[in-house]
Amino acid sequence: MLNKKQEKNLAKLILKDGTKFFGKSFGAMQSISGEVVFATGMVGYPEALTDPSFAGQILVLTYPIIGNYGVPEKKFWESDKVQVSGLIVCDYIDTPSHFAMQMKLGEWLKKEKIPALEIKDTRLLTQKLRNEGVMLGKIQIGKRAIKFEDPNKRNLVAEVSTKKIYEIYPYPVSPYSRGRRKEGVKTIVLIDCGVKQNIVHRLVARNLKVIIVPWNTDITKLKFTVDAVVISNGPGDPQKAKMTIQNIKKIMEKKIPLLGICLGNQLLALALGGTTYKLKFGHRSQNQPVVERGTKKCYLTTQNHGFAVKKIPRDFKEWFYNANDNTNEGIMHKSLPVMSVQFHPESSPGPLDTDWIFDFFLKKANIYGKK
């Protein structure tokens, strides 16, 4: 067995309760602390790693073989950097093969200064997190010990949100017509609490102009007409995004159509008198079944959240619920075009089954929005 000194030198994941998992480092040689969570999707690690909702978290992937197809160009990422604090896998593949590959996963993580470990029993780790709930942990590389830090105490949304307003137009893809603005294009304001790029893509694909604004922007003070608002996904505890919650109230007063996604669902609920709570180990997978309340229709969704809506605000009804644990998966205003979903209709990674949510919303919002 290992002696104390050898053990000290090994790369390891240490959980708050003292459990240690030894591993082999394949990322940046750097120690980090974060909240340890697991995700069960079998494809889409580049998308997951760049999803800002994972900010502050050490991600454990339950699918054991990771790195197979390397990492694609930046334009395929969900944000412009790796968002997780650290990565844990069972079997890292350093010999990827794919036509769209730009670099290896390990190379990328090193470049982005993200530590990553190959520990063998990720299943044990997962079971632990499932039974005891997500917990704080740290990846320690080398001898120097670091402290546990709870990312949920930080305002993660503020950290990952855009600092300035920017616009994206539905330019035709054809190079010949590049630059020609389309007339009569409607404007969606997207409140960036940690937005995944595919939300932008899915809106732009519907011929909409998207203006992305920081998380704390007061929409009612903007100088241009806003046809509808989308509140994005994002990391951490929704209670921390107080300013967004305040601003949602103002949007409601103005009766601007609104769609919340993931964190957006929780923020909408909180703004209008609902409540949220922390799930034991969250939903982080691409196979979450949600049922549309009052129907027999069920959809497979991608989810990535640790908090959920408990009390549904007045004048709202439950739109979707989770078929496995009955937690709330979406709410809808009884009369206004205001609604939100806990899952990711933009997928990426994951199944494309609920892309219709965008059409549904845009139609309710009276915005021309066919693909």
Place this chain on the structure above:
Amino acid sequence: MVKNKFKKILVLGSGALKIGEAGEFDYSGSQAMKALKEEKIQVILINPNIATFQTSKALADEVYFLPVNDYFVEKVIAKERPDGIMLSFGGQTALNCGLALHQKGIFKKYKIEVLGSPILSIELTEDREKFAEHLRKINIPVPPSGSAKSFTEAKKIAEKIGYPLMIRVAFALGGQKSGVAKNTKELEEIVKGALAISPQVLIEKYLHHFKEIEYEVVRDLEGNVVTVCNMENLDPLGIHTGDSIVVAPSQTLNNEEYHGLREASIKIVESLKIVGECNVQFALNPHPSPLPKGEGALDYFVIEVNARLSRSSALASKATGYPLAFVAAKLGLGQTLLEIENKITKVTQSFFEPALDYVVVKIPRWDLAKFVGAVEHIGSAMKSVGEVMAIGRSFEEALQKAVRMQSGLVESVTDNGFQNKKEVLKFLTIPTPRRLFALAAGLKDGMSLKQIHKLTGIDLWFLYRIENIVKIEIKFKKQFKKNKKLNKETMLLLKQTGFSDKKIADLGGKTEIQIRQLRKHMAILPSVFAIDTLAGEVPAKTNYLYLTYHGTHHDVAPLGRNAVIVLGGGPYHIGSSVEFDWSCVSTALALKRQKKKSIIINCNPETVSTDYDMSDRLYFENLSFETVADISEFENAPPLIISVGGQKPNNLAKQLSGENFQILGTKASDIDRAEDRNKFSMLLDQLNILQPKWISFTNMNQALKFTEAEGFPVLVRPSYVLSGSAMRVCYNREQLFNFVKKAAVLSPLHPVTISKYIENAKELEFDGVAQDGALMIYGISEHIENAGVHSGDATIVYPTQRVYASTEFQLRSITKKIVKELAVTGPFNIQFLVKDNKPFVIEVNLRASRTFPLLSKAMDANFPEVAVDSFFGRAKKLHFKYPKGVVVKSPQFSFARLLGADPVLRIEMSSTGEAACFGRDYDEALLKSILSTNQFDFKNKAVLLSLGGDLYKAKFLDTANTLISLGYKIFATDTTAEFFKNNKIKCKTVRKAFEATPNALNIIESKKVAFVVNLSVANKVNEHDEKRRGTDGFHLRRAAVDNQIPLFTDLHLARAFIKALSRYGMKDLEIKSYREYLH
């Protein structure tokens, strides 16, 4: 519970196992029936496959052992009047039968609802041309193609699309008769062959080196859809999925590809309004150009859609733990995915897509070497006879496990017997069952990955993984050579890379046991992990387990001494098939009687035994000593049953008991006394029991001395074989010399034995169960063919029809002696030859035999239950009841799929399955049974006879007269015709195969005859001679099987068949259920 409107449902099975349609349908039918029983629906099953679990009494309310064709199914419908029918659980056979019934308006006539997918959709997916049109309409890409009904049409299409072309056949399965044409000549050959079995061919662009990806989709009546699993073929497009190494989930697809194809499959399934299960096969371009710009730009094509349970869905079920067939059956009843409980977690429901935290590798099992002359290439037409599935936490671990499971002879991908680089290159270039090993060999030889990739089209990702295995092996070997030490780190790495103890031992010059001990000393033991469908996300009550070295904990606690481990049979192959799975499952179930918990170990995804609800615990693992020992030690050494899974687990007896594992039943040393020819022979001599004279020799002089004394013919074989591999009848010295040269290479560890080959002897099977050397229950069955046709290929009848009471008496007393001497406890089988009322023992197997389920069902006695009772000393003697009906079992051959193989009965087994039917007498049962394994046309009153040798001709004379009196027109080849004419039998002479038309081949190809009798004298030419394959007889036989015309190559069977024909017409065959024959 959800209410449903159905009271009685008819389920169609798939009949005898054949290449392309095998055990997977026993699994799917069984699951479907379980689902129906749960809803308290009365279930009627039609399936003549008596060795299946689905035909057990436990499942269906009524079983009809009848051919699955429109005639018999209609009769059963008229009798039973079910209100629903399920067509999608019996493979292509059931589906085609359903389509025929639909076209005849039978369902309407009897007001039967077809459960599951609409029949129009099924029709659409089966018609390749219409289906391509349909897909184009919904914007799903299909390869440029056209359909043709003649060669002229085909040529036109070919000119339009350009070569190379893929030719595919409508309404067929397993890619039968399909192929790649690079020019007009090849096109003609393939199209003509295809049109012989199907009215339509589809000609399409050959998609060179595309990836082949499959999705398994389920959809309910409400339109809820999930894809339960996707799978990636390691072999690129062009190798049938059934012959490909398959990996689940896909390894080389990124999110966009995975979900893009998933969305396409959902769109297709939605457009077809599938209710239940559906399989979609894709071709995906690995190097698209220009590069796709975001979504919707994947470069892919749909290859085909199967609107039914399939081999792939069985694999997907086992790979994920999602019981596809069970769910599909419930969906067919109108339930929604939300209403069906997830059987594994028991807390979630069936609307979800399993998340795997392991990887699964399937490798096909081929038996091409068993078919003399069969072409070794694999391609778009399936040739494998079985498969294995391995589960691991790294690809290397799973792949190496699968390699070991596949044949039981190979320890690692790096084991390969290639002679030189040239040979490696050849096996890389031409796809064969050995290609996987050529990959490793090429890498070892220093070929570049790029080069191998270019030759094979196999994705670099897979090649890197194999390279990793090769590198680790080389590194270890070097390291070990230097310091003779194997440290813990290296040991763990080797185990995580999937190396077996035995392989490590070989590399390090140690024994397997030494490595095992060292490993245990280092505390390197596999972890027991569960398959829970959700990657550990929810606590699951699952008993579905596998072993891995990528873990530090166990998911379960040992069951302990109150459990019993039952070893399954491994992959289906010639000589070991569904009958052993039946025995294994029946045994596991019977353990309940003794209040024991059952643990099954097996690695074959097409079985019922690997359904996790058939036992208290299932290990989807290899049946090697190492794995069985590891599991056993983890479980705190429960006793083992090794005698119900066929020869494979039986072979472990010595090693397991040598290491002090407790084996239930007959002692290992007694098993050895039965299997070791020398010991067994001595035992027979001691007991004064006759056996064919034999010796075992190590040099040719000994052999010659024997033949001089005993004369030819002789039977030459090595010991310890199951199904006649490397067994040969030699009629002269030259043949003997030639063969021994080859056999000695085959098995240097065992001496070669040579025995007197007894001609014209009767062969009888004695199956039974004994307890402490006393007979508890037994049955005797009779071969219709004489000895010389392998018992697995023989037509067998129960009860015996032409056996003297005195012979049976002798058999019984001989058996009692043997059983007593060997202190047999548990199942056994003895094979006898009888000549002039003198029985000779040719073989004793101290395990359940192939005939076990046949006899159990025929005698209505559960042999496995008696066996289990005997293991615990609690069996009671069962008294014999003479049955009311007669059962005949017929072999099912798959020659049509094996290009170049000679369809003739020999001492080596070549059938892939069997069917059995009951009748009021021998003739009726025989006829039904033959109808179950052949497509016989009663209306066509013409026959082609080609009888070799004077003796056969003379012996056939009466039968020929019978044919005439039945109104048959006889076509006969030259000497046969001459002989008939001399004997005043009217016949039409046909020319030899290659003479001017019309010749024998034309007669067959134009389907002018209902069947062909071709008897050839075997003793003059060696059956394995290259020359022989060029003969007329060979071409005639090939033509018959290629055109699906029943072929008889055995005198006794042909005579029996024609006699039966003279007594029964189609209409005279009774439609009676199994129960009715018993009571």
